[in-house]
Amino acid sequence: MAREKAKRGKVSMYRNKRQMELNSVEVWDGNFANSHALRQASVDVVSAYPITPSTGTVEGYAAHNANGYVDGEMIMTESEHAAMSGCIGASAAGARAATATSSQGLALMVETLYQASGMRLPIVLCMINRALAAPLNVNGDHSDMYLANQSGWISIDACTPEESYDLVLCAFRIGEHLDVRLPVIVNQDGFLTSHKAQNVRPLSDDQAYDFVGDYKEVNSMLNFDKPVTHGVQTESDWHFEHKAKQNAAMMASPKVIEEVFEEYAKISGRKYNMIETYKTEDADIIIVCLGTTYQTAQVAADKMREEGVKAGVLMPRVFRPTQLDMLAEKLKGAKAVVCMDRSAPGGQTGLLYQDVAAALFNTSARPLLSNIVYGLGGRDINIENLKSIYTHAKAEVDAGKLDGAIQRFVGVRGPELKYYSVEG
Amino acid sequence: MAQHKDFVNNLYKGKEHFENSIFDMGWDEIVQGAAVFSFEGEIDHTVVNVHPEDRNVAETNSQNKYVGDWRVIKPVWNVDICIDCQNCWLFCPDSSIVSRDKEMVGIDYDHCKGCGICVEVCPTNPKSLIMFDEHIKNEDALTQWPEKKQKEEK
Numbered sequence: 001m002a003r004e005k006a007k008r009g010k011v012s013m014y015r016n017k018r019q020m021e022l023n024s025v026e027v028w029d030g031n032f033a034n035s036h037a038l039r040q041a042s043v044d045v046v047s048a049y050p051i052t053p054s055t056g057t058v059e060g061y062a063a064h065n066a067n068g069y070v071d072g073e074m075i076m077t078e079s080e081h082a083a084m085s086g087c088i089g090a091s092a093a094g095a096r097a098a099t100a101t102s103s104q105g106l107a108l109m110v111e112t113l114y115q116a117s118g119m120r121l122p123i124v125l126c127m128i129n130r131a132l133a134a135p136l137n138v139n140g141d142h143s144d145m146y147l148a149n150q151s152g153w154i155s156i157d158a159c160t161p162e163e164s165y166d167l168v169l170c171a172f173r174i175g176e177h178l179d180v181r182l183p184v185i186v187n188q189d190g191f192l193t194s195h196k197a198q199n200v201r202p203l204s205d206d207q208a209y210d211f212v213g214d215y216k217e218v219n220s221m222l223n224f225d226k227p228v229t230h231g232v233q234t235e236s237d238w239h240f241e242h243k244a245k246q247n248a249a250m251m252a253s254p255k256v257i258e259e260v261f262e263e264y265a266k267i268s269g270r271k272y273n274m275i276e277t278y279k280t281e282d283a284d285i286i287i288v289c290l291g292t293t294y295q296t297a298q299v300a301a302d303k304m305r306e307e308g309v310k311a312g313v314l315m316p317r318v319f320r321p322t323q324l325d326m327l328a329e330k331l332k333g334a335k336a337v338v339c340m341d342r343s344a345p346g347g348q349t350g351l352l353y354q355d356v357a358a359a360l361f362n363t364s365a366r367p368l369l370s371n372i373v374y375g376l377g378g379r380d381i382n383i384e385n386l387k388s389i390y391t392h393a394k395a396e397v398d399a400g401k402l403d404g405a406i407q408r409f410v411g412v413r414g415p416e417l418k419y420y421s422v423e424g
Numbered sequence: 425m426a427q428h429k430d431f432v433n434n435l436y437k438g439k440e441h442f443e444n445s446i447f448d449m450g451w452d453e454i455v456q457g458a459a460v461f462s463f464e465g466e467i468d469h470t471v472v473n474v475h476p477e478d479r480n481v482a483e484t485n486s487q488n489k490y491v492g493d494w495r496v497i498k499p500v501w502n503v504d505i506c507i508d509c510q511n512c513w514l515f516c517p518d519s520s521i522v523s524r525d526k527e528m529v530g531i532d533y534d535h536c537k538g539c540g541i542c543v544e545v546c547p548t549n550p551k552s553l554i555m556f557d558e559h560i561k562n563e564d565a566l567t568q569w570p571e572k573k574q575k576e577e578k
Contacts, residue, residue, distance in 0.1 A: 118458070119459075230458075230459050
């Protein structure tokens with residue numbers, strides 16, 4: 001049977017036979033929302049290894065599998081490296097493949113991340129962001145998201161379980177689009193999103209599968225009429241061309257991403273954007289951040305506005321590929337832009353700061369640009385913290401210069417930490 | 425570009441030139457994901473009945489790749505002693521023993537890596553395949569062939 005399917009070159013033309021009745025509003029945590037998105041996309045192969053806090057995604061999917069709602073295969077592997085390798089093998093064979101991981105798991109996967117993107121395999125990785133050891137820490141920060149920064153994966157960020165559910169469904173459409181054919185990471189904050197049950201308004205199984213569509217295979221190994229080798233050696237004669245082609249697909253992906261978001265808005269009523277903004281149009285001070293901080297910062301911005309400070313928030317929904325022109329467009333009117341990076345910087349400025357600086361440098365806009373390192377290892381960041389960051393930026397705007405340095409650590413105990421001093 | 429072509433021609437010794445060679449293609453023309461195909465166009469199961477040299481292989485097929493320079497010692501075949509037992513053909517890990525209708529034809533020096541397994545498994549006395557240094561010409565090697573080993577009296 002499988003051979004017959006393979007012969008026709010349509011390995012995954014069938015949606016899961018058994019449907020699940022869902023309520024119009026479900027209460028799911030981020031992991032369980034992911035597991036339903038994977039189930040509804042009728043993934044052929046989920047190859048995974050458990051790691052906190054992403055275990056719930058695969059655990060939930062395994063439950064759907066055990067209860068007969070999944071026709072695809074589940075492979076329990078011996079490591080994350082093997083988990084991604086399983087996805088790569090399945091995807092190269094012509095299957096829709098997905099997995100989930102966090103932190104050290106992602107770190108172990110890094111070698112295979114580059115294989116997946118280089119081989120142009122549209123795998124979907126549900127990443128639950130968690131700090132990288134040492135010291136060992138299971139809580140959320142963005143160091144794993146930043147580790148996949150240059151891996152050639154499209155990286156999308158979700159703040160809530162519902163967003164993660166939506167974006168995982170969109171990720172299949174984006175990655176599998178014939179103009180893209182790249183793997184996609186859908187990020188969400190460890191514990192803050194992954195373990196906090198919130199309202200999710202899911203699509204019906206049919207609606208979701210119709211949106212995602214049948215898997216379109218390209219050069220699949222199970223097409224016996226056209227034998228193909230994947231993962232070849234190229235050396236100096238071809239490597240550059242292949243990497244250029246891969247990057248060209250990455251740079252062309254925003255058009256597809258916007259189309260998919262547009263189409264998803266039509267069926268779900270929820271519109272996602274390449275760059276999400278909150279009250280940035282007239283804002284003097286804009287915080288740029290990722291993940292759940294985007295939501296907290298919106299509350300803080302409202303409170304600042306009550307105090308007469310024109311505050312706004314910006315989140316790159318699509319973290320990679322970077323949208324320099326859109327970033328510049330949204331930020332050019334601000335007097336101060338505070339880039340908040342939730343990852344140990346490793347002797348440099350944070351990636352958001354680098355993106356924003358790159359976006360603005362070739363424009364005439366010259367806001368005061370500062371970098372804040374915060375929330376490492378899940379250190380809480382609350383409304384008051386964010387208000388004080390706005391207040392600090394307001395004082396800098398009033399003084400017309402940065403408070404002595406570009407980079408500041410916020411929320412860490414001990415003497416103040418500031419780097420990259422600037423005059424005036 | 426001319427320099428590049430020389431490099432390519434060296435890789436593809438003695439093989440016919442492919443039109444629209446992959447080595448001339450820009451990034452926009454090559455197959456995404458560096459996937460390479462074994463054959464030009466599609467095939468069906470009857471391809472197993474076609475001799476390797478008659479198959480419509482793609483430029484990227486390893487058959488078109490010269491790897492003979494990996495070798496430091498080479499097997500030399502002595503047609504006068506060979507009994508066509510096909511042991512070498514069976515054991516060669518690189519399909520470099522060419523045989524037709526169960527008769528040995530020769531050695532594919534474009535792909536032989538000089539591992540010596542064919543010599544190990546050759547059952548004749550003296551052996552009809554013997555390893556020689558790469559720089560020794562085959563006709564010279566044949567003049568240095570050892571005598572049949574006599575059994576000792578017991």
